[in-house]
Amino acid sequence: MKTRDVLLNQIVRIVFLTAVWAILPLPLSASEVSIGRSAGWASLCLLSRTTLRVPSGSGETVIGGNRISFEEKSQQVLMLDEDSYRPDTNTDLLLHFDRRNEVNGGLYRLMEDGAHYPRTERKFGPGAALFRKMENEIALMPEASSLLYPDTLWSDFTIEFWLRPQYLEQGETILLWQSSRQIEKALAAQEIQVYVSGRSLTWRFDNIFLPPGNGPFSIEIEGRTPLVPEQWHHHSLCFNAKTGMLLYQVDGKDEAVRYITATGQEGSSVFLPYIGGPEAEPLRLGTGYTGFLDELRISKTLIETSHLKPYPLKSGTAETIPIDLGGKHARVVSIETDSSIEGMSRIGYFYRQSNTKSDYEELEGAWKPFVPGTPFPVESKGRFLQLRFELFPDSTGSKSPMLSEVHILYEQDPPPVPPSLINVVPEDGSLTISWNAVSAHDLSGYLLLYGTAPDDYRGSSAHEGISPINVGKNTSITLTGLENGTLYFFRIAAFDNDDPQRPGPLSREVYGRPTQNNTQGRP
Structure with missing residues (x-):
């Protein structure tokens, strides 16, 4: 029975910690967003003289000199709309x-x-x-x-x-x-x-x-x-x-x-x-x-000059809706594209980045050019990224460039590290937990997790609230209403000012026991 109880207790703890980190997610250092091919083009808005085309019907057909299968929707390409x-x-x-x-x-x-x-x-x-x-x-x-x-x-x-x-x-x-x-x-x-x-x-x-x-x-x-x-x-x-x-x-x-x-x-x-x-x-x-x-x-008119070339000698444009990179300090590392350029046709690439977007799914600010596959400026940061593509035909209007896929590699601003020095001072029916301040430019505060078993932070007996407790930017808190003689276990996480807030990793675990004889808690 003891073995079974221990196993059940471990399962409960694992479930609880999973639920806590659903609220307090650990971010990845680098992430990727794709547009086109298997990811689809749902985030793309066609503005003028552009189209998404899959050659239609069974078999293959020629588009811009390339043979493309119709059967897979993932073969859609962004190209100029025909004239x-x-x-x-x-x-x-x-x-x-x-x-x-x-x-x-x-x-x-x-x-x-x-x-x-x-x-x-x-x-x-x-x-x-x-x-x-x-x-x-x-x-x-x-x-x-x-x-x-x-x-x-x-x-x-x-x-x-x-x-x-x-x-x-x-x-x-x-x-x-x-x-x-x-x-x-x-x-x-x-x-x-x-x-x-x-x-x-x-x-x-x-x-x-x-x-x-x-x-x-x-x-x-x-x-x-x-x-x-x-x-x-x-x-x-x-x-x-x-x-x-x-x-x-x-x-x-x-x-x-x-x-x-x-x-x-x-x-x-x-x-x-x-x-x-x-x-x-x-x-x-x-x-x-x-x-x-x-x-x-x-x-019902005289037309002596007809459209003999498939594409007008004008550019066409398409833009993405703002892409959410997950945090205000997200930084684009690079953007890579898979495209087909024939003759003198070409594609111009532009971006803008901001922490706010309008009701019309637009970002403010001027468009800035970028070259696919090259590093982005370090100072370019923001939660939302918007891309613009300008497609140009060749000099005769016979060829269109084709864009098949876009990969955006970006980094979220890492959340604050946890405090490293934590002290627990016991009192009668209470514990005072203090820690060193964390140095982070966007620090918003700290979360205190507590419970009555190691790695089990479902505490609810403290008068200050149930676990986890948001203590703001304070570097100490006294939990009252605790039971003397009972061990309480603690971890602390710092969080930044991103929206939504992103807590960092948990500190090491410390513990303390409220008592009338003031025995010091130990990490």
Whole structure:
């Protein structure tokens, strides 16, 4: 029974000391905080022109020249947001093809989306539409005020898209719209078609442009440069309603030009596009085509310069929320990063540190630059740390830097050491405990732990309070209401002025026994 009692008593003491140090934690001399990868990006705020991206879908896709697996969320990287088209007042139709059943802007209602979105290939954004010959197509119904709505006279317009054909077979159709209008008291077919002919694209307009007298009129404009399968190219057709110029460009370079005028030359009367028909007819994409299609835009304006590079020639920024380092005197030792820098792209790193933060999760003060992997200034201290990242593309807008992970190594200000000289003086029903003052610049006071067994400081009989007792900056205290003849055991810890307070390690144990004959207590 004695062995069992001793074991139970030891267990009780261990549990009690564990509970005490839950209140009085012992700090580590160095700590680390990570952002990104397995730690995630929850502390990051995207401010402008930046994004967190994981290549989407099964398999892999190319981002900035590197292949990254989609399957693990820990593979997210911070990078520049791509310069994708955004809808504006001139947008007639905008399709990013990032996911199924989505129209990103314009005046069309989606009727059918039979395309595939494997996200194993794209030009902008996380995905592109994949068509497989006759198996699928996308159909969109024009609504009021759209260019393809009945009884609509056009002015300037631009049709553009990115194309990555698989085969370039003769007659593959990328875009098709068919309707009718009245010509000389009879209905005649109207058609807009973009199709493959001789390994290049042909744009055909049947009875779209309105000549004087409202007669029949058809025109084709063809590319001169043969296309290569499995390569992305940007195709753009724009019309200038003032001059009648119809310009076809591939990758920003002129392929063909026609003048839709009475003479076929600049300077004569212009034929404007007109949509007739008794009712709206759908615009169809990918009919009989095999390959990828991305970033299709129809605009009610003349666009002669399109976005051909993925990134704007501007920087993008992201900031962390204030990171709590646990104490007012915490010091950053160094910050290391894992990044991928290609070409002339780069990342600028900045920080600020403070003991207070605003209600908007911001720190005050100017941003200071730092170089990853180098020591931080010794004088830079504070409980909260905030980081800012500024990302710059390369000189052509083709490459973005990528930030995968950030490691912050920091030290908390060590708490005060415990007193080394402790004396216990017994009195009748009381004990006076005194100790040497601790030298610490941020000392706030001392905690006295007491109890009636070694390493068991659950004392509660003293009139001054239950253990542990906060004695402030005093270096002595007399505990009254104690039982004569009973041994009492003590330890002392100093604590600093951090918020929350951080006690240091415990002193060595001392003991004393209240008695009427004033026997000195001994360490």
